[in-house]
Structure formats: structure tokens, C-alpha cells
Amino acid sequence: MPTTTIDGHTVHVNDEGFLTDPSEWTEPLAESLAAAIGIELTDEHWRAIHFLREDFAREGETATLRRISVVGGIPTKTLFQLFPQKPAKKLAYVAGLPKPHGCV
Amino acid sequence: MKHLLILGGGTAGTMIANRLRRRLDHREWMVIVVDRDDEHHYQPGYLFIPFGGYGADDVVRPRRELLATGVEFLLGEVDRIDAPQSRVVLQDGRQIHYDYLVIASGTTPRPDQTPGMLGPQWHQSIFDFYTLEGAQALAAAWERFDHGQLVVHITEMPIKCPVAPLEFAFLAEASLRRRGLRDRVEIVFVTPLDGAFTRPVASARLGAMLEERKIRVEPDFMVECIDDERQVLVSYDEREVPFDLLVTVPLNMGADFVARSGLGDELNYVPVDKHTFLSAAYDNIFAIGDASDIPASKAGSVAHFSVEIFVENFQQHVRGLPMTHAFDGHANCFVESGDDKALLIDFNYDTEPLPGKYPLPRIGPMSLLQESRANHLGKLAFRHIYWNVLLPGRPVPLPARMSMAGKQNPAEET
Numbered sequence: 001m002p003t004t005t006i007d008g009h010t011v012h013v014n015d016e017g018f019l020t021d022p023s024e025w026t027e028p029l030a031e032s033l034a035a036a037i038g039i040e041l042t043d044e045h046w047r048a049i050h051f052l053r054e055d056f057a058r059e060g061e062t063a064t065l066r067r068i069s070v071v072g073g074i075p076t077k078t079l080f081q082l083f084p085q086k087p088a089k090k091l092a093y094v095a096g097l098p099k100p101h102g103c104v
Numbered sequence: 105m106k107h108l109l110i111l112g113g114g115t116a117g118t119m120i121a122n123r124l125r126r127r128l129d130h131r132e133w134m135v136i137v138v139d140r141d142d143e144h145h146y147q148p149g150y151l152f153i154p155f156g157g158y159g160a161d162d163v164v165r166p167r168r169e170l171l172a173t174g175v176e177f178l179l180g181e182v183d184r185i186d187a188p189q190s191r192v193v194l195q196d197g198r199q200i201h202y203d204y205l206v207i208a209s210g211t212t213p214r215p216d217q218t219p220g221m222l223g224p225q226w227h228q229s230i231f232d233f234y235t236l237e238g239a240q241a242l243a244a245a246w247e248r249f250d251h252g253q254l255v256v257h258i259t260e261m262p263i264k265c266p267v268a269p270l271e272f273a274f275l276a277e278a279s280l281r282r283r284g285l286r287d288r289v290e291i292v293f294v295t296p297l298d299g300a301f302t303r304p305v306a307s308a309r310l311g312a313m314l315e316e317r318k319i320r321v322e323p324d325f326m327v328e329c330i331d332d333e334r335q336v337l338v339s340y341d342e343r344e345v346p347f348d349l350l351v352t353v354p355l356n357m358g359a360d361f362v363a364r365s366g367l368g369d370e371l372n373y374v375p376v377d378k379h380t381f382l383s384a385a386y387d388n389i390f391a392i393g394d395a396s397d398i399p400a401s402k403a404g405s406v407a408h409f410s411v412e413i414f415v416e417n418f419q420q421h422v423r424g425l426p427m428t429h430a431f432d433g434h435a436n437c438f439v440e441s442g443d444d445k446a447l448l449i450d451f452n453y454d455t456e457p458l459p460g461k462y463p464l465p466r467i468g469p470m471s472l473l474q475e476s477r478a479n480h481l482g483k484l485a486f487r488h489i490y491w492n493v494l495l496p497g498r499p500v501p502l503p504a505r506m507s508m509a510g511k512q513n514p515a516e517e518t
Contacts, residue, residue, distance in 0.1 A: 065326070066260065070370040077328065080340040086298075086324060101399055 007032040018093055022056065025096030034094045045082050048074050052095045062092050062100040106133050109192060109202035111182055113139040113167040116393030116407040117208035122172045122497035123415045136176045142167050145236060146490055148404065151271055151440065153239035154246045155279050160236060170495050185365040187386050204388050207374050209359040211264050211394040211402055217355040218259055220330035229335060230350045233272060245349065251288035252348030257337060258295045259327055259355045264394050264402040269353055270300060270310055271440040277317045278442030294322040294337060294345055303456035305514060306449055309473055313441060358395050373397040379430035380417055381410065400433040400453065408494060409434045412504035434506040438483035446479035448472055452506040458513055463502060465510030472511065
């Protein structure tokens with residue numbers, strides 16, 4: 001797996017730039033990853049990121065938008081406002097998790 | 105007497121009942137199937153109904169007649185599973201004790217879950233084709249439809265038979281061409297995915313086929329609501345797609361009784377081990393077919409291959425032995441592409457659909473990920489195999505586990 005350096009953090013990523021080792025993720029790194037896709041993190045963003053991280057730790061899989069809204073209590077509409085166009089993908093990217101594979 | 109209770113007499117439930125009835129001692133085991141009605145539907149057949157290929161008689165048979173002698177069939181609506189007490193409570197108050205439970209209650213389209221879908225336009229200009237009623241209503245509308253914008257739409261993944269919306273688009277395009285109406289109709293394929301299909305090689309191939317047929321793809325579209333007065337689909341990111349005829353695949357969800365029993369995830373699917381189908385919560389509950397949360401296609405072929413693995417494992421599990429057979433996520437799906445041709449795709453958890461030949465390497469007669477008439481004939485022949493070979497539990501000469509023989513990986517060849 002290739003490594004990349006973002007704002008001085010060296011991490012392992014796949015060919016789409018997603019972290020391949022969730023344990024390399026830190027909150028300052030999330031700020032840098034978000035900035036790389038043009039997002040400035042607010043408390044609402046952090047709520048979604050923390051839900052995704054905690055849910056991943058429990059379930060071993062990245063939550064889908066539906067799961068974030070049903071289990072995490074953050075409406076899908078809000079997720080589209082926070083992470084425009086591709087919220088599932090962008091949120092996973094910033095949270096240092098694999099893309100959700102809710103699409104089989 | 106021990107009780108094996110199966111909730112759902114569909115593809116998975118019927119195959120399990122028939123196969124295990126033969127394997128389990130009649131003096132020791134009762135096999136009971138519960139369903140809320142006595143109609144077994146051959147769901148792949150719905151696709152042909154809008155285009156006049158099949159009628160109701162081709163796709164519906166009584167469940168009872170498809171179950172082997174010695175399998176008890178109960179009609180009843182499940183209220184809930186009381187897992188700690190190992191019993192199922194029906195809505196009429198009956199209680200059924202079980203030693204082992206198989207949840208095979210499938211997944212159901214839920215047009216009620218998208219605002220505006222189930223309004224006054226339902227079965228007027230908005231149709232589904234994953235139910236017999238929907239497919240029949242669409243057949244009547246399709247005869248009248250002669251110009252405007254046809255939108256084929258997927259609400260959210262996962263859906264059962266994920267290739268069926270593509271098949272519908274291909275068949276609709278061919279039908280319009282045949283009727284001399286192709287130039288009067290725009291066709292748009294609206295999907296929450298970033299392309300035609302879920303896996304890259306197949307997505308590229310199927311995407312190219314849409315392009316050849318001048319079917320426009322609107323990707324990454326998560327529908328928020330349908331404005332039925334203006335006849336537009338509206339996405340969460342405020343894109344709009346107008347339609348004159350909308351053929352939608354509503355949100356798919358597992359049975360509500362799964363949720364009421366506290367056994368489901370956010371879409372009422374039962375979390376299970378993806379190799380054995382054993383419930384993550386209870387050692388005497390399995391979920392098989394579309395009802396489970398395994399990351400495989402929700403498709404009859406997956407149910408079929410799953411059952412082959414499960415039947416072997418179940419006999420070990422009830423003796424207290426470790427289950428030695430592991431399901432690999434094998435799926436095998438025909439994709440109708442119009443003009444009496446079809447593709448075939450064969451894949452599993454780890455290997456995406458690839459080109460090649462099936463089931464015999466180099467010989468076929470089926471072609472993988474490529475249009476051919478043999479594939480189409482295979483798809484048509486499958487209805488007979490389903491009723492007469494698969495459901496009764498007779499052996500089908502296709503291995504349950506996917507094989508790499510006959511497949512070519514384009515990435516490795518270059």
C-alpha cells in the first residue's frame with residue numbers, strides 16, 4: 001500500500017486516497033483531510049465523524065447514510081449539506097475509514 | 105420431537121425445508137414452514153410481464169404444492185420472534201416453539217418509505233415491477249406509452265436482483281425500437297451508485313451498453329422525494345429529474361416482524377456470520393436468502409448456493425460439531441439485454457464479475473459478461489429448472505462455490 005504525507009502526517013492510503021489503517025487516523029489529520037476536499041469542520045461535522053468512528057469500532061464496517069440517519073440520528077439531508085454531493089464517500093474519507101460497501 | 109421452524113416459504117425457505125426433510129430423521133424432527141399466504145412467486149419472471157412475455161400463471165404456484173411430503177405448512181402472519189424463549193408468536197395468538205429457527209422472510213419493496221411515491225400517481229405514472237401487481241399495472245401503461253421521458257430509477261442499495269433495473273432499461277429500449285417509437289422517447293437511468301453497477305469491470309461493460317443504446321445515466325442520485333404534481337424526482341442535493349413514466353425500484357426492507365423482535369439492523373436485515381448464516385445474537389437462529397445482512401447480492405442464485413452450504417452445516421451444528429462449510433458469496437445472474445440476448449455474470453465476495461465462459465472453461469455454452477443468445481435461452485429455461493429441479497431440492501450440476509476456471513481478468517492481461 002502506498003503512503004502519503006498530508007500536512008506532515010504520513011499515512012497508508014489506497015488508490016482513491018482512503019486511509020487503509022483506521023488506527024493511523026487522528027483528529028488533526030481529519031482537519032487536513034477535510035481541507036483537502038474543501039470542507040471546514042464544524043461541530044456538526046464532528047458529530048457525524050465521531051458516530052462513524054464509534055460505529056465502525058463496534059461493527060467493523062463503515063455505516064451507510066441510512067444507518068447514520070437511523071442509528072446515528074443525523075438526517076440524510078443534513079449529511080448532504082455537511083458533505084456535499086457524495087456524503088457517504090466524503091465522510092468516510094475524512095473519518096479515515098473504508099468506503100461503505102452498502103452497494104452489493 | 106425437535107422442531108425446525110422456517111419463517112417464509114420463498115426460494116430459500118422452500119429449498120431448505122425440502123432438502124432437510126430428506127436428511128433429518130422423521131422420528132426425531134418436525135419441519136414446519138410458516139408463511140402469510142399460499143402463493144409462491146417466481147420473481148425473476150416479473151421482468152417479462154410488462155413486455156407481454158409472461159402472465160400471472162407463469163409466475164405463481166401454491167406454496168403447499170412445492171413443499172415435500174412431511175413438511176408442515178402453516179398459514180399465519182408472524183407477530184414476533186421471542187428468541188430468549190425459542191418461540192414464535194403469530195398475530196392470531198398462536199405460539200410455535202422451535203429448537204432451531206430459520207428466518208427466510210426475504211426483502212420487500214417499500215414505496216411507503218419515499219415521500220410522494222405512494223401518492224395519486226402510484227400505478228398511474230409511477231410503477232414498480234418487483235411485485236406481480238406492479239408488473240401487471242406497468243404492462244397496461246407500457247402499451248399506451250408512446251412518447252416522453254422514461255425514467256428507470258433505483259431508490260437505495262441494497263435491492264434484490266441488482267441487475268433487474270438494467271435489464272428493464274435494456275428491454276424497454278428494445279421494445280420501443282421494435283414499435284418504432286425509440287426516437288420519441290428519452291430514457292434516463294437514475295441510480296444512487298456512481299455508475300451502472302456495483303463492481304468496476306461489470307459497471308464499465310454495462311455502462312458502455314447503456315451508452316450504445318443512448319440511455320443517459322444520472323449517477324450518485326439519492327432520492328429525497330417525488331413531487332408527483334410536477335412529476336419530478338428530487339434528490340437530497342436538489343437535482344431534479346422529470347418523468348412522464350417512472351419505473352422505480354422502491355427502498356427494499358426486511359420483514360417488519362424482524363424489527364419488532366429486536367433482531368434486525370436499520371433495514372430489518374438479520375445480522376449473521378457471512379460464511380455460515382448463524383445469527384450474531386442466538387446460537388439456534390439462522391437467516392438465509394434476502395433476509396440476512398450478508399454483503400452479497402440479494403438474488404435467487406445466492407439463496408440457492410447458500411442453502412447448499414447451510415444444509416451440510418446444519419446437520420453438524422445440531423450435533424454440536426463445528427460447521428465446516430463456508431459460503432463464499434457466490435452469485436450467478438443472467439442479465440437480459442434485449443433482442444433475445446443476455447449476459448451472464450458470476451462472482452462472489454472477493455471476485456467481481458469477469459469475462460469468460462461458464463460453466464465449462466472455453467466451452468461454455470454460456471458467455472460471461474458478454475451478450476449472447478445462449479445466455480438468453482438459459483434465462484428462459486431457468487423458470488422450468490426453478491419449479492422442477494431447484495425448489496424440490498434435486499441436484500443442480502453447478503458448484504455452490506465460485507470457480508475461477510474460465511474467467512479472464514482484463515487487468516491482469518494488460
